[in-house]
Amino acid sequence: MPPTNVPATNRTTARQTPRSRPARPLAPTGGRRFSLGQRGQGLGNFVRELRSEVRKVIWPTRKVAMNLTGVVIALSAALGVFLGGIDFLFQEFFRLLLQVTGAAGF
Known part of the structure; x- marks a missing residue:
């Protein structure tokens, strides 16, 4: 006996079979054909x-490109000097530390 709280439109009395669609062709039937197959179509x-x-890209003007290139070069040089300075400070710190502990002989 079906449950009584289910609306009558949702009840199924017979087993329903799903409808099958006609098979679609795997390759296009007309138009342009590529000699490389599906790979070539993807590449094309x-x-x-x-x-x-x-x-669609809005390319910068020559002046803007030159200015931005200068900024990148200047920031790269400044960062290089900064990191070089930190490296030098660590090098001198450890050299001093090794001299104080007497381990500088090897």
């Missing part, structure tokens, strides 16, 4: 989309 789509996206 990638290149096409890449060109489309590159066209």
Whole structure:
């Protein structure tokens, strides 16, 4: 006996079979064909989309690019000097520490 609290529209009295769709063709039936198969289609789509996206980019002017390049070079040089200074301080600290402990002979 089916439960009484379930609406009548949700009750099933007979086993329902799922409908099957007609099989779709695996390859396109017309249009452009690629000689490289599916791999070539993926590569072709990638290149096409890449060109489309590159066209959308707003490229900086020469002046802006030069200014940003100068900033990157200056910050890289400053960071190099800073890290070199820290390295020198650690080197001198450990040299002094080894001299004080007498372990500088090896």
